[in-house]
Structures are given as structure tokens and as C-alpha cells.
Amino acid sequence: MSSTTPESTCRSRVEANFALQQVMHTFGARLGHVEEGLVEIEAPYQEHLTQQDGFLHAGIVTALIDSACGYAAYTMMPPGHRVLSVEFKVNLLLPSKGERFLARGKVVKSGRTLTICTGELIAYQGQTAQTVAIMQATMMSLAPTKTP
Amino acid sequence: MSSTTPESTCRSRVEANFALQQVMHTFGARLGHVEEGLVEIEAPYQEHLTQQDGFLHAGIVTALIDSACGYAAYTMMPPGHRVLSVEFKVNLLLPSKGERFLARGKVVKSGRTLTICTGELIAYQGQTAQTVAIMQATMMSLAPTKTP
Amino acid sequence: MSSTTPESTCRSRVEANFALQQVMHTFGARLGHVEEGLVEIEAPYQEHLTQQDGFLHAGIVTALIDSACGYAAYTMMPPGHRVLSVEFKVNLLLPSKGERFLARGKVVKSGRTLTICTGELIAYQGQTAQTVAIMQATMMSLAPTKTP
Amino acid sequence: MSSTTPESTCRSRVEANFALQQVMHTFGARLGHVEEGLVEIEAPYQEHLTQQDGFLHAGIVTALIDSACGYAAYTMMPPGHRVLSVEFKVNLLLPSKGERFLARGKVVKSGRTLTICTGELIAYQGQTAQTVAIMQATMMSLAPTKTP
Numbered sequence: 001m002s003s004t005t006p007e008s009t010c011r012s013r014v015e016a017n018f019a020l021q022q023v024m025h026t027f028g029a030r031l032g033h034v035e036e037g038l039v040e041i042e043a044p045y046q047e048h049l050t051q052q053d054g055f056l057h058a059g060i061v062t063a064l065i066d067s068a069c070g071y072a073a074y075t076m077m078p079p080g081h082r083v084l085s086v087e088f089k090v091n092l093l094l095p096s097k098g099e100r101f102l103a104r105g106k107v108v109k110s111g112r113t114l115t116i117c118t119g120e121l122i123a124y125q126g127q128t129a130q131t132v133a134i135m136q137a138t139m140m141s142l143a144p145t146k147t148p
Numbered sequence: 149m150s151s152t153t154p155e156s157t158c159r160s161r162v163e164a165n166f167a168l169q170q171v172m173h174t175f176g177a178r179l180g181h182v183e184e185g186l187v188e189i190e191a192p193y194q195e196h197l198t199q200q201d202g203f204l205h206a207g208i209v210t211a212l213i214d215s216a217c218g219y220a221a222y223t224m225m226p227p228g229h230r231v232l233s234v235e236f237k238v239n240l241l242l243p244s245k246g247e248r249f250l251a252r253g254k255v256v257k258s259g260r261t262l263t264i265c266t267g268e269l270i271a272y273q274g275q276t277a278q279t280v281a282i283m284q285a286t287m288m289s290l291a292p293t294k295t296p
Numbered sequence: 297m298s299s300t301t302p303e304s305t306c307r308s309r310v311e312a313n314f315a316l317q318q319v320m321h322t323f324g325a326r327l328g329h330v331e332e333g334l335v336e337i338e339a340p341y342q343e344h345l346t347q348q349d350g351f352l353h354a355g356i357v358t359a360l361i362d363s364a365c366g367y368a369a370y371t372m373m374p375p376g377h378r379v380l381s382v383e384f385k386v387n388l389l390l391p392s393k394g395e396r397f398l399a400r401g402k403v404v405k406s407g408r409t410l411t412i413c414t415g416e417l418i419a420y421q422g423q424t425a426q427t428v429a430i431m432q433a434t435m436m437s438l439a440p441t442k443t444p
Numbered sequence: 445m446s447s448t449t450p451e452s453t454c455r456s457r458v459e460a461n462f463a464l465q466q467v468m469h470t471f472g473a474r475l476g477h478v479e480e481g482l483v484e485i486e487a488p489y490q491e492h493l494t495q496q497d498g499f500l501h502a503g504i505v506t507a508l509i510d511s512a513c514g515y516a517a518y519t520m521m522p523p524g525h526r527v528l529s530v531e532f533k534v535n536l537l538l539p540s541k542g543e544r545f546l547a548r549g550k551v552v553k554s555g556r557t558l559t560i561c562t563g564e565l566i567a568y569q570g571q572t573a574q575t576v577a578i579m580q581a582t583m584m585s586l587a588p589t590k591t592p
Contacts, residue, residue, distance in 0.1 A: 017200050022197070026174070059212070066206050085206045089533055093405045116387045235434055282580065284580045322470070344470045347466075349526075355506045358507070358510075359501055378497075380536075386531060
């Protein structure tokens with residue numbers, strides 16, 4: 001995908017795939033801003049996703065950032081390729097306390113097979129916005145007929 | 149907590165906290181084996197937790213292992229202390245395909261403030277069991293009156 | 297340390313500690329820019345630090361970024377405290393090929409006990425500069441009389 | 445490489461590559477046990493590799509485990525392929541204090557392109573042996589004519 005890929009093409013590819021992620025419906029998540037190499041996902045606070053202190057569980061935090069990173073990588077992969085999370089590492093900076101959340105994933109380096117991304121989750125509470133978690137991740141591009 | 153803590157005490161402390169994790173209900177998860185420094189969590193396959201290919205989403209995989217690791221650390225913390233995930237790193241070895249899953253968390257080193265754990269998710273399908281993801285994690289012990 | 301700590305104080309504390317790191321002499325490394333929450337370390341290419349293809353070994357890459365992150369955290373810790381690396385994760389983006397290298401560590405969040413940093417290694421070759429590795433790390437502050 | 449690869453073949457391939465790692469000479473390191481999917485590297489304590497407290501620097505710890513993991517992966521790659529570290533994550537459990545050190549790398553899952561490994565560094569002091577660091581890593585197999 002060249003750097004002149006129209007944003008509308010990026011978005012429609014990501015949207016089609018996002019619609020297939022059942023877990024995003026469970027999260028009440030929706031796709032936010034999409035451009036080549038950057039994707040945002042928004043989700044409201046939901047009690048059924050919380051840990052023992054009433055905050056978003058670290059795994060849900062991870063799910064949102066991982067999907068944002070995966071889709072950011074996906075915008076830079078050739079048509080027909082699939083995206084797969086190879087690994088990620090998350091640091092939890094603050095309790096995930098907020099009314100709504102925005103996960104942002106960005107491509108740091110896009111290779112033929114592997115794409116490296118960084119991501120974060122921002123929690124919104126009233127007038128404040130705080131980054132509550134950061135991720136460093138490796139995504140893999142799978143050609144239509146290949147297995148990992 | 150000394151190494152002679154009865155297993156029943158370990159279990160009841162973990163059970164009480166587990167019951168507060170709303171997200172575990174959403175996952176249909178239940179506490180499995182618990183001993184000092186080792187905790188297992190079981191969960192069935194559920195379509196509402198899947199990614200675009202119908203497998204358990206990597207974030208859900210992470211949530212299950214993170215909770216198992218967190219509780220493994222928790223069994224070794226003094227009464228009244230809270231447990232917090234500082235960070236974790238997950239490698240996804242295989243698609244999370246299975247009828248049911250078992251997350252296992254183990255303490256590698258338990259310190260005054262920080263506890264290091266490793267964990268895995270095992271997927272069961274028919275007669276086969278496969279480790280589909282591994283985690284390396286840092287957990288923090290919070291004394292009743294302290295903040296991180 | 298308040299945000300009004302003069303840069304000269306930051307630098308002299310870091311310099312004193314840096315001088316004690318024998319490994320930095322082995323690397324021919326020297327302290328670059330230092331401000332509160334940000335430290336840079338410079339090192340030349342040296343053949344005795346290479347892996348099988350003649351590039352800087354990934355562990356040396358890590359050593360440089362880890363020290364830059366550790367010192368960035370150190371600038372925000374109270375006087376008398378020691379800094380300790382708890383864990384780090386490194387993604388290697390490109391072969392570490394260059395005439396000289398600059399490691400940069402930045403504080404993302406500074407807490408009472410733990411400080412989260414990100415870092416990178418930039419390789420300089422002729423007119424080009426490329427980020428060849430990125431790090432996400434957790435540092436710990438140790439009060440004078442405490443053990444981890 | 446099939447599971448019947450003679451150990452002598454594994455060892456001679458790894459030895460040939462190990463000899464090219466200049467940094468291993470700088471560390472005074474030598475290849476220990478080698479079998480398919482498992483490699484050990486031994487190194488003595490050396491003052492010129494220490495951090496400010498006189499312990500082995502975390503980056504040197506990383507270098508030793510990374511090489512052990514890389515070679516463990518390498519034993520399972522087809523002849524002619526090169527091995528590359530994609531990423532790793534290290535938890536430092538204890539100060540790297542000892543007279544000598546042993547790094548052990550093991551393959552957890554070997555794929556066509558990516559191999560996942562875990563590793564550790566054991567420090568020997570008098571009669572005691574302690575694991576001072578653990579690693580989780582991703583290695584990549586590069587076919588002779590390919591770039592990452």
C-alpha cells in the first residue's frame with residue numbers, strides 16, 4: 001500500500017474487519033480516527049469489564065490497545081493480507097478509571113513480514129484526559145495462503 | 149504469609165477477590181486450582197469474546213493469564229495488601245482455538261514490593277491441549293494505606 | 297526533586313553515578329544531554345561489541361538504552377535514592393549499523409516507587425540517522441536503607 | 445532440521461557462528477551445552493562489565509541470555525538460514541552478583557518464520573546458584589536471500 005492510499009480506503013478496510021471482532025461489540029467499542037499507520041478505538045466505561053476495584057481490567061485495556069495497534073499495522077499491509085498479533089508488552093501507569101476510553105495505535109516501523117507499533121489508552125473523566133497504559137507490540141502480515 | 153499458610157486460606161482469600169472481578173463473570177470464568185504461588189482460572193469458549201477469525205481475542209487471553217498471575221502473587225502477599233499489575237508481556241504462540249481454556253499463573257520471585265510471575269494459556273480441543281500464549285509479568289503489593 | 301531542580305544539579309548527580317559504571321568505559325560511552333526526565337548517552341562503533349554480522353550486539357544496544365532510561369528516572373528520584381532496573385522490553389527495528397550511536401531515555405511516569413520510561417537507540421551513518429531499537433522499561437527507586 | 449539432527453551437527457553450526465560474535469570474546473564467554481532447542485553460554489565475572497554497584501550490567505545480562513536464546517532458535521532453523529532477534533523482554537530478579545554466570549536459552553515454539561524462546565541467567569557464588577534474570581524472546585529465521 002503506497003503512502004498515497006486514500007484515507008477512505010484505509011478506513012473501509014479496517015471497518016470491514018472491525019465489524020467481525022465480536023469482542024468489540026461486547027466492549028461497546030467503535031472505530032474512531034483511521035489513517036495510514038494510525039488507528040483509534042473508543043469505548044465507554046462498562047461495569048461488566050471491571051476488576052476488583054471497579055476499574056477496567058488490565059486485559060480489557062490490552063484488548064483495546066492491541067486492536068488499535070493491529071489495525072494501524074493492517075492499514076499498511078497489502079490488500080488480502082491478514083494481521084496477527086505476535087506479542088505485546090503493556091505498562092499500566094494508572095488505574096483505568098474513566099467515563100470513556102480511547103485506544104491509539106501507531107506504526108513505528110512497517111516491514112515486509114513484521115510491523116512494530118506503539119500504543120496507549122487514554123482515560124477521560126470529566127475535563128481530564130490521562131494516559132493510563134502504554135504498549136509496545138509486534139504485528140505480523142500473513143499473505144492469503146500462508147500460515148505463521 | 150509464611151510457607152505454611154494452609155491452602156484453604158489461600159483459596160478463600162483469592163475466591164473473595166475473584167468474586168469482585170465483574171469481568172470474570174463476563175468471561176464465564178471460574179477459579180480452578182489454588183496453592184501458594186500458583187493459581188489456575190478456567191473459562192469456556194464464548195463467541196462474544198472473539199476476534200475477526202473466531203478465536204479468543206489476544207486481550208481476553210491476556211486478561212485470563214494476567215488474573216491468574218495476579219492471584220498467584222496475591223497468595224504470597226501479607227493479609228490486607230492489594231495486588232496491582234505493573235506490566236506484562238505476552239507472546240501469542242498459536243491461535244486461541246478451543247472449547248475451553250485454562251490460564252495458569254506462577255510466582256517466580258516474590259519480593260517485599262514486587263512479585264515476578266510467568267503464566268500461560270492452555271487451549272483444550274477434543275483430546276488435545278496446547279499452550280497458545282505465554283506471559284512474563286510484574287505484580288505489585290500495596291499496603292492498605294499506600295498508593296503506588 | 298521538584299520541577300525546578302537546576303539542570304546542573306541533575307547533570308552532576310548523573311555524572312557521578314555514570315563514572316561508576318565500568319561498562320560504560322568498555323563501551324567508550326559518554327554522557328550527552330541531561331535534563332530532568334531525559335538523558336542521552338553517546339557511544340562510538342566498536343568492533344569488540346559486535347555480533348556475527350558486524351553490527352552492535354542487541355545486548356549492547358539494550359545496555360545503552362537501559363542506562364539512558366535508568367538515569368532519566370534517576371533525575372526524578374529524591375537525593376540519596378538508588379535506581380534499579382526492574383524490567384525492560386526491546387524491539388529491534390533495524391540492524392545496529394552505524395559509526396556512532398545515541399541512546400535516549402525519557403520518563404513517561406514517575407511514581408513514588410516505580411518510574412516508567414521509554415527509550416530508543418539512534419544510529420548515525422554519514423548523513424543519516426535512524427532509530428534502530430525502542431525500549432519500554434520499569435525502574436525502581438530504592439531509599440538509602442531499603443532492599444527491593 | 446528434523447528432530448533427529450545429531451547433536452554434533454547442532455553444536456558445530458552454533459560454534460561456527462559463536463566464534464564470529466566479537467562481543468562474546470569481550471565477555472570472556474564460551475559455549476556450554478548445545479542440543480536441539482537448548483543452548484547454554486558461560487561467562488566469568490569481569491569488572492569491566494559492571495554497573496555502578498559492581499554487578500554485571502543489565503545489558504550484559506541481556507546480551508548473554510539473548511545469544512543463548514538466539515542460538516537455541518538457530519539449532520532448529522534450516523541450514524543456510526540466519527537468525528535475528530526481533531524483540532525480548534527481561535525481568536531482573538536479583539542483582540547479578542557472582543563469580544561466574546550461565547545463560548540458558550530454550551525454544552518454546554519453533555515456527556516457519558518466528559521462534560519463541562525463554563531464557564534465564566544463573567549466577568554462581570561459592571556453593572549457591574540463583575536465577576537472577578528471565579527472558580521471553582522472539583527470534584526470526586531469515587532465508588539466505590531475504591531481508592526482514
